[in-house]
Amino acid sequence: MKIGTLTRATLSSATIAALSATALIAPTAMAADHDDHHDHIAAAYTLELLAPAATDTSATALGINDTGDVVGLIRPGTAAQPQFTAIWERHGDHFHRHQLNNLEGSQFSRGFGIAADGTVAGEAFDSSGNTIPIRWSADGTPNHVTNLNESGSGILNDISEGGTAVGTASGTGVTLSSTGVVTALPTPTPTVTGATVSSYSATSISGDTIGGRAVVSEPHGDHSHDYSHPVVWRAGTVALLPRAAGASNTTVSGVAASGIVVGSSTISGSETALIWDTAGEVSSLPHPGLTDFPHTAAKAINNSQLAVGYASKFAGNTSFGGAALIWDAHSVADLNALVPDLPETVTLQSASDINEAGQIVGTATTSDGQRGFVLTPVSHEPVDTTLTIAGIADHYHPGDVVTLTAQQDPQTDLDHYHWFTRPNASTDWSLAPEPGISGTFTFTAQLEQDGYEVLVRLYDDNHSVVAESAPVTLHVTNHGGPDGPGPGDPAVPPATIAASDTSSRFGKRATISVRVSAAGRAATGTVRVSGTAIKPVNSTLVNGVATVRLPKKLAVGRHKVTVSYLGSASAKPASRTVAVRVDKARTKIKASVKPKQVRAGRKRPQVKIHVQTPGISLKAKGKVRIQVNGKKARTVKLVQGKATVRLPRVTKARTLRVRADYVGTKNLTQAKSKIIKMKVRR
Structure with missing residues (x-):
């Protein structure tokens, strides 16, 4: 998983806004239907920090391997060497x-990947400072891999769960089996007439599929230009994938x-995260809209099509500011926002790998x-509800409006649905065209839809299916011709609607009760x-009578x-x-101070804050001001409704409110906590 050398540049705020606006558009490579062929970004993650000695x-x-073992780096000092x-x-x-031990006489090593049995592949410096491939056996013994080429140089970039490593030596991509057999990967063939491959490397592996990069020299009159292309070796074939339009310095991670x-x-001067689908088509992954971090890169992807990487202030470098990112087939998220109670002193700067369980590893500043x-x-926790479809009529005429409604029993807070149709029970279900994600599906009946089946599925925040209805069957007939008067017929009486103004609070559904009658009788429809x-x-x-529930996040006003x-x-x-x-939704704030008694000029008390939104599932955002003896002392930003902040050091003995x-x-x-008294002693 090498990081290429990229040019530092910035994006304009307008460009970031445009990229951010596409954040919910699935790249072609990751697009899928809604039958769970891919995973979705989790609503929340737990955090474990990996400490050195x-x-x-x-x-x-x-x-990280699929059992959760992690490989990384530690340094005893601030210099680049020694590194272990x-x-x-x-x-x-x-x-x-x-x-893990370094090779004898070496002060530098870097393990990139770890197999299921604990074997690690990477690179090291020999005693002369040359880069050489290294593989640590499961018992931690370092081994210089000398047979990638005649000089014993090269690098191992990744290793599969089964122990096959991939890397590069003398400008050629290679594999190293678990038993030590080296195989040169086939050279990719350029599609441009007269072009040649000057070098190629293998950078990542998943199962038997290998990804890498090739440098292709393309003729241009009396000279040539070098371009980087992705390469995929799979099922005995090799494919040279296209570059993105206007792209340079392409890396495959x-x-x-x-x-x-x-x-x-x-x-356009900015590092941009990209994805190539199975057909070789390239798309840019959506930008998270973080204006301080214009550059993005994707570093890894699992078989559930979850990709991870980073956004950064400078291209190819998160040391001066960055945020770890995750992409699914529909969106992008800053991982810092998905960790409840993330300490304010911790920033997840970059994500480097993801396993098949969806566990993510990377680097944080603390x-x-x-x-x-x-x-x-x-x-x-699993949601237990039964889903049914209401509103199906005995039959419809061509041109009738069909309105089907999903009903939960018991009702939950979930409101993400998808509707599916099929011509008959012997065919596959298809996602209904443009049904939206609401609990109501409306369309115009057509004669050819006679016998069609419809079902609806309810999804949770992770886009997993919570409940599925039994299918209902449409019956569409014209009875050989028009059948009775329609809504526009003069003989049809006018309808009268009774409905009143209503109110609610943000996060709770407002309901409108509607009563419709015609000619003194209850209407249908x-x-x-x-x-x-x-x-x-x-x-x-x-x-x-009908009761209509409005969206629970209807804007205040x-x-x-x-x-x-x-x-x-x-x-x-x-x-x-x-x-x-x-x-506005009501809020409550709770605050605690520890310790409640300190010595002057010594320990700084810590204030823990929790802003609650009773009755709704929304996590509070925004700022909290800490007042000490009536004066503003600190301002802190909430994350998932919580925050922790230390008070300024107090140098004199007194009581603080x-x-x-x-x-x-x-x-x-707005909300205010109760006043907490604490003492500062001499």
Whole structure:
């Protein structure tokens, strides 16, 4: 997993805004249907920091195997040498650290990957300072791999779970089997007439699939230009993949067993994370919108199509500021925002690898220096609900509006659905065209849809299926011709809608009760609620009554909402307007101070803050001001509703009155904690 030398540059704020706007658009390479052929970014991760020995100053994590063992680096000082490779061996809920020996006479090694049995592959310096390939056996013995080429030089960049290492020697990509057999990988063939491959390397492996990079010299008149291209070796074939338009300095850092490749290139002066799909098409991965960090790179991908990497202030270097990132088929996330109670002194700067369990390793900055980290996805409690489809009629005529509604029993806070259709029970389910993700599916019946089946699935925050309905079957007929009067027929009586203004708080669903009648009788059919900030929501009338639940994250303020009755064979369409007022969600703040008694000029008390949003699942964001004796002492930003901050050191004996004030947001009310008294002694 080598990092290429890239040009330092910056992106304009307009460019970042454009990239951020595409964050929810799935790159072609990672696009998939909704039948769970890929994983999704977890809602939260637990954090474990990997410490060096007490005599060492820094630690980093570079690779992780599928059992959770980690390989990385440790340094006893601040200089680049000496540097040692270390393994953090997973033992249940903790690690055992093992420092691996360097080769005799060497002060430098770097292990990049770790196999299932603990074998590590990497690079080292020999006693003369030359780069040589090294493989540590499972018992930790370092071995100079001398047979990659005649001089014994080269590098091993990665190793598979089964112990096959890949690397480069004398400009050629090679594999090293677990038994020590070296094989030169086939040379890729350029697609440009007259072009030649001057060198190629193998940088990553997953199963039997290998990813790498080739330098291709293309003729241009009386001279040639060198370009870097990704390469994939898979199932006995080799494929030279295209560069992104305008790209240079292309690096390949990760590969999935399917042949999907991730890496980065310099495009318009900025490092850009890229992905190549199984067909070889290249797409840029979405930027997270972090304006301080214009550059991005993808470093690894697992077989569930989760990719990890970083955003940074300078290209190819997170030392001066960066954020660890994760991408799935739909979005990108800053991993710092997904760790509840992340200490304010810890920043996850870069992610370097991800295993098949979704565990992520990388490098963090802490108050104690650089540390490796391991993130493990948080498993959510299973949601138990039954899903059914309401609103299906006995039959429809061509042109009728079909409105189906998903109903949960019991009701949960989840509201992410996808609808599926199929012509009959002998065919596969297909994602319904443009159904949205709401609990209502509306379309116009067509005669050819007679016999179609429809089902709906409910998904949790990790996009895992929570519940699936039984299918319902459509019956569409024209009875050989028109059948009775339609909604526009003069003989059909007008409908009357009764609905009142309503109110709610942000995070809770406002409901509108609607009653529709015609000619003194309860109407049948569908009502629709819509507005400027509200996507249309349909509900089926039962005995002339329907209750429509609006989105729970409707913006704070007053909304004008249109309630429409869509009409039926026995009542004409009608509409009316009501008002929906959404107030800010209530908050509560709790604060604690430890210790409550300190000596003057010594220990700084620590304030822990928790801002709660009773009755809703939203985690509070924003700022909290710490007041000491009525004066502002500190301001801290909430992460997942919590924060920790130290008070200024107090040099005189006295009693302090500490209070935490939450300033609120556009959607959350302000709140003040109780006053906490603490003493400062001489």
